[in-house]
Amino acid sequence: MAVINYDSELKTRRRPFDAWLAPAGVPGAALHARHRRPRHHGDVRLGGDLGRPDLPLRPAQRRSRASAGARPTRGTGWERISFGRDVWSRIIHGARISLAVGIGSTALGSSIGVIVGLASGYLSGWVDLVFQRITDILQALPLLVLALVMTAALGPSLPNVIIAIAIPLIPTVARVIRANTLALRELPFVEAAKSIGMSETRIALRHVLPNTLAPLIVLATAQLGSTILTEASLSFLGLGIPEPYPSWGRMLSESAAEYVRVAPWLVIFPGVAISLAVFGTNLFGDALRDILDPRQRG
């Protein structure tokens, strides 16, 4: 991964609207935009009414909530109910949780990964050695196993799940950033910066870091899908987001066990939601890679 992204960066700057070349990214972004659209009643910002995720979207839908286990009705199209909770509403509110965990843990993991990778690549010496050995240890554990153990150790809550999923991301990001930093460090512009008397920190932050941003963004969006999937798996195993919050993974496990035969839509639609979210994120990541890294364009 020791790719120096310099000329790719220049190219990107020259043609900033290369997005047209990546039509696959449009449905990806659209899938995400759709998740955020329905805002019919009052305050639905993150944390706003998460305590009442059973509230349906529109008053019109609320009426048919009376019968638990009702089939999808024709009038609203997406009316599915478990324990008196509207599945469609829970899917929409669950999207918020999924994306919050996905984006939050990717951001957290990437930031720490960048710091570790930059320090380890730029300082080298014993710092590098220590960080690399820690990274080796973290990489010996599969993502989900590490996330599981971390949630178990921290206890289930939204911030803890974000932290638990962020930790396994650190080594991957740190490795990529370190490889890039090692390659960039030898280049003339770093030497030039050094010769005019810039401090090491300034060179690392102002000269090396910006040049590693393109691969970092690509990597982060690629990880976004897997973090969403990990969150779903954690919740599925009963160690994710705690009960009052809707989570796609737990919707799968709690209804899958008992109701698959009588009410398959309880299982199908959260599953479809997870797939769509991951699919959308992957398309978005691919499109972003095409824009930021023209060399890989097929």
Next chain:
Amino acid sequence: MIGIEAAFLIGGLIVTETVFNIPGVARFLVEALRWRDYPIVQNLVMLIAVVVVVANFTVDMLYAAIDPRIRYTD
């Protein structure tokens, strides 16, 4: 690539074993986590880590065996 795949597969194993109710290592791990049985969790995590490391190592050795251009000299 296969080495990375091994780690990924064990991650997938956790969900698979739970879904299909297979009494395997991964499900044992999940059960132990539910009951907060930390000694078992520690050991299972260690076991999984060892499996992944051995898989990676085997793959690295196989690279050298298959591809004559790769040689580990130190």
